[in-house]
Amino acid sequence: DAGVTQSPTHLIKTRGQQVTLRCSPKSGHDTVSWYQQALGQGPQFIFQYYEEEERQRGNFPDRFSGHQFPNYSSELNVNALLLGDSALYLCASSLGVGWQDEQYFGPGTRLTVT
Amino acid sequence: LAKTTQPISMDSYEGQEVNITCSHNNIATNDYITWYQQFPSQGPRFIIQGYKTKVTNEVASLFIPADRKSSTLSLPRVSLSDTAVYYCLVGGIQAGTALIFGKGTTLSVSS
Numbered sequence: 001d002a003g004v005t006q007s008p009t010h011l012i013k014t015r016g017q018q019v020t021l022r023c024s025p026k027s028g029h030d031t032v033s034w035y036q037q038a039l040g041q042g043p044q045f046i047f048q049y050y051e052e053e054e055r056q057r058g059n060f061p062d063r064f065s066g067h068q069f070p071n072y073s074s075e076l077n078v079n080a081l082l083l084g085d086s087a088l089y090l091c092a093s094s095l096g097v098g099w100q101d102e103q104y105f106g107p108g109t110r111l112t113v114t
Numbered sequence: 115l116a117k118t119t120q121p122i123s124m125d126s127y128e129g130q131e132v133n134i135t136c137s138h139n140n141i142a143t144n145d146y147i148t149w150y151q152q153f154p155s156q157g158p159r160f161i162i163q164g165y166k167t168k169v170t171n172e173v174a175s176l177f178i179p180a181d182r183k184s185s186t187l188s189l190p191r192v193s194l195s196d197t198a199v200y201y202c203l204v205g206g207i208q209a210g211t212a213l214i215f216g217k218g219t220t221l222s223v224s225s
Contacts, residue, residue, distance in 0.1 A: 041217060042216050042218050043158065045215075088155070090157045098205075098206060099203075099206060099213045100146035100206055102160045102163065104160070107157055108155070108156070108157055110155075
């Protein structure tokens, strides 16, 4: 049973560019959440998708957007990249939108903005 | 959403029991308490979750007093591989809220 997978593993972009990160949830899970983790910090919640809709959103600007597909996989898009967007981006899947539902995290995508 | 406070770091030796306490004074009635473990360059991993009293699984125990304003994660007989960051989170079915990770507790286990 495959767990949460993310692609790519690493990515280097230039300021002002746009990036798309991808996530496939654990088999049977219908909810995907995205987090940004800067070095030395805990993961910060970006948004959560369920039934192809954004259900909850953290304190991130509109430059961060997402999408969930019918097969429950998800994309995170970041426009107009800033140096401060450099971080580990984590995807987590769960069955249900409640925060008491165990979240399974992927290995993350390391984004470096130069 | 309840804010949590936990020690920044803890040190231990192999074979010892480690207890990490988390404070969550503003926990809501329908909030659960969940602990995650994270190794460097990996995503967090669920350890244990509870609502009240005591919960035990094959990895850890979670002690929650009656007032639920704190919780203690207990790791029995730690090994070097338990060196990681441990996060305490609280949350429940609350529309419009976010799951908030603090900085966590960095546990260092030495031989």
